[in-house]
Amino acid sequence: MIIKAGFIQTDPVFGSVSQNVDRAAELIASMDAALVVLPELFSTGYQFISKEEVSDLAEEVPSGRTTQRLAALSKERGIFIVAGIAERGNGFVYNSAVLTGPGGFMGVYRKTHLFYEEKLWFSPGDTGFRVWQTPIGAIGIMICFDWFFPESARTLALKGAEIIAHPANLVLPYCPDGMVTRCLENRVFAVTSNRIGTEERGGRDALIFIGRSQIVSPRGEVLCRASAGCEETGAAELDLTRAQDKDLNRFNHLIRDRRPDLYGS
Amino acid sequence: MIIKAGFIQTDPVFGSVSQNVDRAAELIASMDAALVVLPELFSTGYQFISKEEVSDLAEEVPSGRTTQRLAALSKERGIFIVAGIAERGNGFVYNSAVLTGPGGFMGVYRKTHLFYEEKLWFSPGDTGFRVWQTPIGAIGIMICFDWFFPESARTLALKGAEIIAHPANLVLPYCPDGMVTRCLENRVFAVTSNRIGTEERGGRDALIFIGRSQIVSPRGEVLCRASAGCEETGAAELDLTRAQDKDLNRFNHLIRDRRPDLYGS
Numbered sequence: 269m270i271i272k273a274g275f276i277q278t279d280p281v282f283g284s285v286s287q288n289v290d291r292a293a294e295l296i297a298s299m300d301a302a303l304v305v306l307p308e309l310f311s312t313g314y315q316f317i318s319k320e321e322v323s324d325l326a327e328e329v330p331s332g333r334t335t336q337r338l339a340a341l342s343k344e345r346g347i348f349i350v351a352g353i354a355e356r357g358n359g360f361v362y363n364s365a366v367l368t369g370p371g372g373f374m375g376v377y378r379k380t381h382l383f384y385e386e387k388l389w390f391s392p393g394d395t396g397f398r399v400w401q402t403p404i405g406a407i408g409i410m411i412c413f414d415w416f417f418p419e420s421a422r423t424l425a426l427k428g429a430e431i432i433a434h435p436a437n438l439v440l441p442y443c444p445d446g447m448v449t450r451c452l453e454n455r456v457f458a459v460t461s462n463r464i465g466t467e468e469r470g471g472r473d474a475l476i477f478i479g480r481s482q483i484v485s486p487r488g489e490v491l492c493r494a495s496a497g498c499e500e501t502g503a504a505e506l507d508l509t510r511a512q513d514k515d516l517n518r519f520n521h522l523i524r525d526r527r528p529d530l531y532g533s
Numbered sequence: 534m535i536i537k538a539g540f541i542q543t544d545p546v547f548g549s550v551s552q553n554v555d556r557a558a559e560l561i562a563s564m565d566a567a568l569v570v571l572p573e574l575f576s577t578g579y580q581f582i583s584k585e586e587v588s589d590l591a592e593e594v595p596s597g598r599t600t601q602r603l604a605a606l607s608k609e610r611g612i613f614i615v616a617g618i619a620e621r622g623n624g625f626v627y628n629s630a631v632l633t634g635p636g637g638f639m640g641v642y643r644k645t646h647l648f649y650e651e652k653l654w655f656s657p658g659d660t661g662f663r664v665w666q667t668p669i670g671a672i673g674i675m676i677c678f679d680w681f682f683p684e685s686a687r688t689l690a691l692k693g694a695e696i697i698a699h700p701a702n703l704v705l706p707y708c709p710d711g712m713v714t715r716c717l718e719n720r721v722f723a724v725t726s727n728r729i730g731t732e733e734r735g736g737r738d739a740l741i742f743i744g745r746s747q748i749v750s751p752r753g754e755v756l757c758r759a760s761a762g763c764e765e766t767g768a769a770e771l772d773l774t775r776a777q778d779k780d781l782n783r784f785n786h787l788i789r790d791r792r793p794d795l796y797g798s
C-alpha cells in the first residue's frame with residue numbers, strides 16, 4: 269500500500285495557542301497527505317519559564333480545545349494527524365503527542381526522554397512507546413530527543429511500526445542525519461516535523477530551532493527535507509511494503525537476526 | 534588521558550596468509566599509534582566458497598600463527614592491536630577478532646551478527662560483546678555488520694567501552710555515516726578498519742569493499758576518514774575524558790536518562 273505522508277514546519281508564537289492552531293490548520297488544508305505530522309508543542313511554543321505558565325497552557329486530552337480541534341480537522345479532511353502538545357493529566361503535565369484520525373481522537377503518547385529544561389516543567393512520560401494500527405499503516409510516535417536513544421525507534425519497530433511520526437523542536441544539529449540511521453536499522457519510514465524560529469524568554473539562553481523537517485525511507489533515503497529557516501510543508505509517497513520487508517538479503521532478517529540474550533540493558 | 538589510535542586499511546590477497554600478515558606488520562611498523570585496528574579477516578581474505586576452505590584457513594586462538602605473530606608485534610612495539618581472523622575452536626569456526634597488547638594475547642571476540650554468506654561458513658559468536666580495561670582505556674570490540682544493530686555498540690558502552698575497535702569488510706555504503714550516530718548516541722570513540730579491493734570467487738557475486746576506514750569522536754566528529762580505494766593508514770589523538778563524560782548538558786545524562794522499563798527487547 270502506498271500512502272502519502274507529510275509534515276508542516278511551523279514558526280509558533282509562544283503562548284498564542286489560537287493563532288498557532290489556526291496557522292497549522294491552514295497549512296494542513298493546503299496539503300493532500302493522508303498523514304500529517306506537526307512539531308512538538310506546536311500549539312504553545314517551547315520555552316516555558318515557570319510551572320504556572322506550563323500548567324496554564326497545558327490542556328487535557330482529549331477534552332482540551334487543541335485536541336478537539338485536531339480531531340475535527342481529521343474528521344473533516346479524512347486524515348490522520350500527529351501533533352505535539354502540552355498535556356495536563358492526573359495532576360501532572362506531560363510533553364505529549366496526540367493522534368487523531370477520520371474517526372476522531374485515537375490516543376496519546378507522553379515523551380519518554382525529556383530534554384534539558386523540559387525536566388523542570390514536564391513529568392517523564394508514562395505511556396511507553398505506542399503503535400496504532402490504522403488503515404494507512406502502523407503508526408508509532410516518538411518526540412524530539414527520544415530519537416537520540418536508539419531504544420526508542422527500536423521499540424516502536426519491535427511493536428510493528430511502519431511509520432514513525434516524530435514531532436520535534438530540535439536545537440542540536442545531529443537529528444536529521446541520525447534519523448537516517450534510525451530508519452535503516454529498523455527498516456521504517458520516519459516523518460520528522462520540526463519547527464523554525466528562535467525563542468529567548470525570561471533571560472534564558474536563546475533557542476534556535478533548526479528546521480530541516482524530513483521524511484526518510486526504510487533504506488535511509490531522505491525523500492524530502494525542508495529548509496532550516498522557512499515555514500514549509502513537505503510530503504512524500506510511502507510504499508509501506510518497504511517497511512514491512514525486514515529481509516536485508518536472503519540470509520539476513522532485521523528482527524530475527526537480533527540476539528537479545530547477548531545485549532546489555 | 535590522550536592516546537593515539539589508528540587503523541590500517543589493507544587489500545588482502547585471498548588465502549595468502551603469510552603475505553597478508555607481513556604487509557599488515559609493515560604498515561603497523563610505519564605508525565606510532567598505541568592502538569592499531571586491522572580489518573575483519575585481514576589475514577585470510579573474505580569470500581570463502583566452501584566449509585573445507587574456511588576450516589583449512591581458520592586458526593586456533595591464541596595458539597595459531599597469526600595470533601602469535603600479532604602478540605609478538607604487540608610486545609615488540611609496546612602497542613595494542615585488534616585484528617579480525619577466522620578462528621577454529623570447539624569444533625566450530627568463528628569470524629573473530631583478537632586483542633593483543635604489550636603483555637601478549639589478551640582475548641577474543643566472536644562476531645555476534647553474521648552477514649550474508651558468512652552464515653554458511655561461520656558459527657554465530659558465543660562470547661557476547663566484551664570490553665577490556667587496558668592502560669590506554671577501555672577497549673570494546675565489534676565486527677563489521679554488528680554496527681547495524683544498535684544494541685552492539687550500546688552493549689559495549691553499557692559495559693564501559695571508551696573506544697570501540699571495529700574491524701570490518703564493508704560492502705554496503707551505510708556504515709561510515711551510521712557510525713557517527715553510534716558514537717554520538719553512546720559518547721564513545723570508534724575506530725573502523727575496513728579493507729579495499731574486490732573479491733569474486735567460485736562464480737559468486739563480486740564483492741567490492743568500500744574502504745573509508747575512519748575514526749569518529751564521541752561528539753560525532755569524523756577525525757579521520759580514508760579513501761575508498763587505497764591501502765592507507767590513519768590515526769588520531771583520542772582524549773578519553775571525552776568518552777567518559779556522559780553528561781550531554783546539565784540536565785541530561787546519556788546512561789542515567791535511559792528508561793529500560795519502557796524499552797522493548
